[in-house]
Amino acid sequence: MIELLTANTPNGKKISIMLEEINYDYKVTKININKDEQFKPEFIKLSPFRKIPVIIDYDNKQSLFESGAILIYLGEKSGKFYDKDNRTIINQWLMGQMAYVGPMLGQHHQFHHYNPGKSKFGEERYFKISEKIYKELDERLSSFPYLAGNDYTIADIATFPWIARHEWHDIGLKRFINLSRWYNQISLRPAVKRGYDLLKKGESIPNI
Numbered sequence: 001m002i003e004l005l006t007a008n009t010p011n012g013k014k015i016s017i018m019l020e021e022i023n024y025d026y027k028v029t030k031i032n033i034n035k036d037e038q039f040k041p042e043f044i045k046l047s048p049f050r051k052i053p054v055i056i057d058y059d060n061k062q063s064l065f066e067s068g069a070i071l072i073y074l075g076e077k078s079g080k081f082y083d084k085d086n087r088t089i090i091n092q093w094l095m096g097q098m099a100y101v102g103p104m105l106g107q108h109h110q111f112h113h114y115n116p117g118k119s120k121f122g123e124e125r126y127f128k129i130s131e132k133i134y135k136e137l138d139e140r141l142s143s144f145p146y147l148a149g150n151d152y153t154i155a156d157i158a159t160f161p162w163i164a165r166h167e168w169h170d171i172g173l174k175r176f177i178n179l180s181r182w183y184n185q186i187s188l189r190p191a192v193k194r195g196y197d198l199l200k201k202g203e204s205i206p207n208i
Contacts, residue, residue, distance in 0.1 A: 002026040005046070006053035007033045008198050010102065010161035011067045015053045017195030018071055018157050022078040028198065068098045071154040081153045093147040093155035097162070101137075104129045105162050105169070113168040131171050134179060137163075141178035145185075152186070160186050164196065167206050174208050183208065 002019065004026055006012035019026045031037045031052050038050045046054045047065040055070050056063045057077075064070050071094065075082025082090060108130040111122035137159070140147060147155045163183055166173040173180055186192055187205045197203045 001058045003029055003056040003058070004053060005029045005031050005043070005056070006198070007031050008203075009033075009052070010105075010165060011051075012053050013161040013164075013196055013198050014067045014158050015055065015070055015074075016198045017161070017192050018074050018081070018154065020191035020195040021157065021189075022074060022080050023191075024074075024078070030199065068094055068158065071158055075154050081151075081157065083151065083153070086148060086151070086153070090148040090153045090155050093153075094158055097155065097158040101133055101159055102162055104133060105165070109165070109168055112170065127171075130169055134169075134171055134173070134176050137182075138176040138179040141182045146182065156182075156186060160192065161196070164205055166208070180208055 002024055004012075004015055004019065006015065006028065007030065016026075016028065031043065033052065037043065038047070038052060043054070044050060046056070046063050049065070051065065053067055053070065054063060054065045055073075057073075064073055072082065072091075104126065107122070108126035111119055111126050116123065137147070144150060146152050147159060160183070163173070163179070166183075173183065193205060196205050
């Protein structure tokens with residue numbers, strides 16, 4: 001049994017999607033980040049940076065924080081979506097999501113979606129960076145069906161929930177043919193649909 005302590009965010013959805021893909025038994029414990037539950041002492045013991053998600057693997061009596069580390073752990077544990085012969089490439093695209101795609105799109109969310117009108121500089125800066133990310137992902141996907149090559153991996157699982165907020169970005173996902181093809185293909189996976197509905201409230205993956 002794995003317990004997933006999380007909120008309904010792209011980083012949280014990465015792990016629920018992965019758990020559905022590998023068909024592991026898990027339960028979700030919601031951490032209400034709007035009520036600062038991530039700052040409670042019992043959560044800080046599990047996540048020193050006060051961030052979701054966290055998993056507790058009761059079989060191994062182990063807890064993990066940081067979504068990328070969790071995906072690697074689950075990939076190694078299950079033997080799925082983290083092929084031993086392709087890990088160098090998978091790790092690069094996974095780290096790119098962790099260090100670049102997620103943080104920059106997250107800033108775009110803050111200035112463009114949550115706080116429009118407060119900083120013209122911030123809005124313009126992160127819109128341009130987000131559009132650049134779309135272009136770069138589209139370019140990569142013009143050569144390969146998935147980010148790490150020919151196979152669907154944890155790099156795709158990590159990136160997908162961020163692109164699934166494309167309606168917030170107002171960049172126009174449909175303009176990017178290869179990224180749209182990748183997005184639509186992953187959207188059709190039953191496990192992705194189940195994992196995206198993290199809180200089991202009937203949340204659907206946004207269409208393009």
